[in-house]
Amino acid sequence: MQIITGPEQLPADIDVCIYGAGGAGAYLLSRFEALGQGGRVRRFADTYKSGRFHGLPVVALDELLQSFDPAREALVIASTYENDIARLLEQGGIDAFVSYKNVDRYILCRLACEALPEGERLTILDVGARYATRDPFWLPIPRGRLRVYGFEPDAEECDRVNAEAKALGLDYTCFPIALWSSAQTLNLNICPALPGSASLYPFDYALLNRWKVAHSTDEYVMGREMAEVRSVPLKTETLDHWREANAVAQVDFIRMNIEGAELEALRGGEGLLPQVLGLLAEVSTVDDGRPLFADMDVFARSKGFHFFDFFNLNHVGRGRSPLTVAKMPRVSHRAGQCTQAYPLYLRDPVDAQARGGDVSGWDRTRILKLAALAELHFQVEYAFELLAWGADLLEARGGAAGAADAAGLRALADKALALYRDKYDEFFCR
Known part of the structure; x- marks a missing residue:
């Protein structure tokens, strides 16, 4: 299954159907709109929902199987249930689809x-x-x-x-x-x-x-x-x-x-x-x-x-x-x-x-890797906690290298926080 990370990776001359009338589908629609291409998305498809979503019609799987024409429409899965959806599409005879991954949030x-x-x-x-x-x-x-x-x-x-x-x-x-x-x-x-x-x-x-x-x-x-x-x-x-x-x-x-x-x-x-x-x-x-x-x-x-x-x-x-x-x-x-x-x-x-364990093996590289893995698995606050803890740990060890590494971790956390604030400002505490 081909993966895309943005609308620009789709053919520019055909309409788009987004499979997934949920949060991921809504975000993908916003990506099209940000590029001035919102009109390309003509409909949503969904396994369980029907009616309208963000002003567009939502078709059921059966209707999609009957009406989909890959020459006129690109089908993009935007859902956490992409594997199940892909299997259903393939069982219905559709193999011309791609899956959208929102990497902007990481x-x-x-x-x-x-x-x-x-x-x-x-x-x-x-x-x-x-x-x-x-x-x-x-x-x-x-x-x-x-x-x-x-x-x-x-x-x-x-x-x-x-x-x-x-x-x-x-x-x-x-x-x-x-x-x-x-x-x-x-x-x-x-x-x-x-x-x-x-x-x-x-x-x-x-x-x-x-x-x-x-x-x-x-x-x-x-x-x-x-x-x-x-x-x-x-x-x-x-x-x-x-x-x-x-x-x-x-x-x-x-x-x-x-x-x-x-x-x-x-x-x-x-x-x-x-x-x-x-x-x-x-x-x-x-x-x-x-x-x-x-x-x-x-x-x-x-x-x-x-x-x-x-x-x-x-x-x-x-x-x-x-x-x-x-x-x-x-x-x-x-x-x-x-x-x-x-x-x-x-x-x-x-x-x-905190429990008196040995943390001597934790250096800048291990801290960065664990913070990356934490956010990758939606443990965002833990990732920020790690950077703050790691900066204190490295600084306490003394020396110019420790001070530089600590400053680097704090600067990275500040940069990430600014980007989070820019992207999700309405969710920050006032």
């Missing part, structure tokens, strides 16, 4: 990355990279300040991800490797109907046969959809072995989506984890034979990470229910039982120092 992240020492990069591990280019959360990071290592056991998918990442201009290398706590051979359970659900754990059909997933144009009971499964033997590797074999000196952040194997993969990276600044990993919130959120939480905290937030909560309905609440307007938000989520863990040196 003010401090960009400034912090640009302030890193020459040659220094924010290094991210993307474990479970099948949909890497559909969720390029690294877009706000300046290209010359980013390096990503991906892991996808399907060699063909790995090649595809590498090709797509290259086309996007990303420094991204995907390895056809399955990660685990030790090197061994395990069975990978693959469901052809839902290839992204492939797991090293067996599927729990007692649960799946109860769960219903609903979208705009279809709904299905998970157990029936996943009835056809094949198992293939797969050799696993540990993160620590991969790191040593590939001479990877630094890893700053790990994001994981490997269908239950996240905790075992992290256990295979015990030597790597002390330098890592943050984790975002899929967890199960129901007892389906995979490690639970509680297990991940205990492990992450034992390694010095602090829980900050949940991302991408996944909810299911019930196959025997006569209602499909997920399709009911104004009732659908978080409809059903939460079965999966992505907890965010970050280092918190401010707390560590």
Whole structure:
């Protein structure tokens, strides 16, 4: 899926339909209006909403599928549910669409990355990279300040991800490797109907046969959809072995989506984890034979990470229910039982120092990287707190270098604050 970050990346001679009658869609419309091109946007589309939005008609998915002509109209997804929308469009026979990413809001992240020492990069591990280019959360990071290592056991998918990442201009290398706590051979359970659900754990059909997933144009009971499964033997590797074999000196952040194997993969990276600044990993919130959120939480905290937030909560309905609440307007938000989520863990040196912990390893570079990662995951106030704390820490160490680094952090925070005030002035306290 092609990603755009502004209207100027679209063909200038055709109209525009924005899929997503919400905040992201409204902001994209404002970008067109700021360029004097507001008239190009003729309509919105939305999975659940109808009527009008910002004075423009909102069409349902069914109507869009019947009326869309890629020769006359550019279709742009502007929604946090872009992956679901993309799947629905593809199922309906539309593949000519792009996704809009609003990178303007990541003010401090960009400034912090640009302030890193020459040659220094924010290094991210993307474990479970099948949909890497559909969720390029690294877009706000300046290209010359980013390096990503991906892991996808399907060699063909790995090649595809590498090709797509290259086309996007990303420094991204995907390895056809399955990660685990030790090197061994395990069975990978693959469901052809839902290839992204492939797991090293067996599927729990007692649960799946109860769960219903609903979208705009279809709904299905998970157990029936996943009835056809094949198992293939797969050799696993540990993160620590991969790191040593590939001479990877630094890893700053790990994001994981490997269908239950996240905790075992992290256990295979015990030597790597002390330098890592943050984790975002899929967890199960129901007892389906995979490690639970509680297990991940205990492990992450034992390694010095602090829980900050949940991302991408996944909810299911019930196959025997006569209602499909997920399709009911104004009732659908978080409809059903939460079965999966992505907890965010970050280092918190401010707390560590307050509790008498060792913060001698925190220098200007680590502080800048953690501040960038914090804002990237919507922890904006924590990012500003880090810069203030870091400036005090470096100044207290004494010397000309410490004073200069402290002054640099304060100047960066002041610049970011001014840009935030300029962009969001109405939200500042008077």
